[in-house]
Amino acid sequence: MTAAMDPQRRGQLLGIKLRALVGDHVGRAVEAEPVPLLGGSALVDADVAWVLVDGDASRLLGASLAWAIRHGASALNVVADVGGGTVARRAEMFDFPINVWFPQVRTLLPTVAEPLPERRSASMDNPDLIEMITNSGAVVNVEHGTIAGEVRGLEICRIVDQPTVGFFAELSNGIVPASSSNGALDRGDGVRLEVGVGAADREAFQMLHGDLPTAEALMSVVATVITHRSASARQHPLNRLGVERYLRWEAEQDPSRVGLASLRSAEPPAPRPNLKDPIPCVAAGSTADDQAVHVVFSSGVDLDAVPFVADVQRMVGTPVRLAVPTRDLVPVTREMAELLLKPIELIALD
Structure with missing residues (x-):
């Protein structure tokens, strides 16, 4: 098994890479000393900021731009293998010169701005499940084709078209007693209501309630969330999310x-x-x-x-x-x- 590279050594190599990429791009030697940033590297050359992102850059335009502003740069160049399309799209909305590049060996290629994701409509042909959400005291929230129930902004259930293995596997910590699939209502047609605090990537709290029917489990979860989700409540996982x-x-x-x-x-x-x-x-x-x-x-x-x-x-x-x-x-x-x-x-x- 190959040992993981020491972070300091990796940072040094990323700095060397960035300086080489910038030098080849501008056609001269770059004297500026790179500094660590965003797990990658950054430098300012001839009043222009350069940021090399090591990983997904899709949510790092702000940090890159903040760094450029703080260092008095008149323009920003972001170099990224992943997520550059999102950065390029957002960069178009700023009155500040921002270029996004994809590194190909030692050549920088312009990154094409990706369009916003196509907005999916949600099927509302599940009146029984939607009614169960509203009757529990939760609010129906529809986002990008997903129908979920929220309590004070926290998702506590969602309608899915197939069982989700491990949907409530992580971060349980005994907030609510766990159980098997009894906390989900399956109508037999593949559409089901899953009860629990969750998100699309299946990282969630285990919040299923023993042998309670789904309607009762849902109301119990609503009551639990309301208790913890208020301005006066003590710190708790349910109000930190x-x-x-x-x-x-x-x-x-x-x-x-x-x-x-x-x-x-x-x-x-x-x-x-x-x-x-x-x-x-x-x-x-x-x-x-x-x-x-x-x-x-x-x-x-x-x-x-x-x-x-x-x-x-x-x-x-x-x-x-x-x-x-x-x-x-x-x-x-x-x-x-x-x-x-x-x-x-x-x-x-x-």
């Missing part, structure tokens, strides 16, 4: 928090990859004079929130606002927001 969606839920209850008269959840530009990682979410609303507005909610210092907004701007034709907790609204987020071709309003949530 999907904080941005909890913020959206709060704003739906009181749209004036984001300066609107009405607000409802809306689909994001792309499917949410998993539950554990914080990913901004979207809501659609209107002002008191009935002007349509979209709001992006983010939590934590998410440097990729503004590039996410860029995708939302491409998806919708309305003004877009970015709402984040006051403590998370850092100066570099404001600076990146000012670089968007279409201006946005920043909202600090108390």
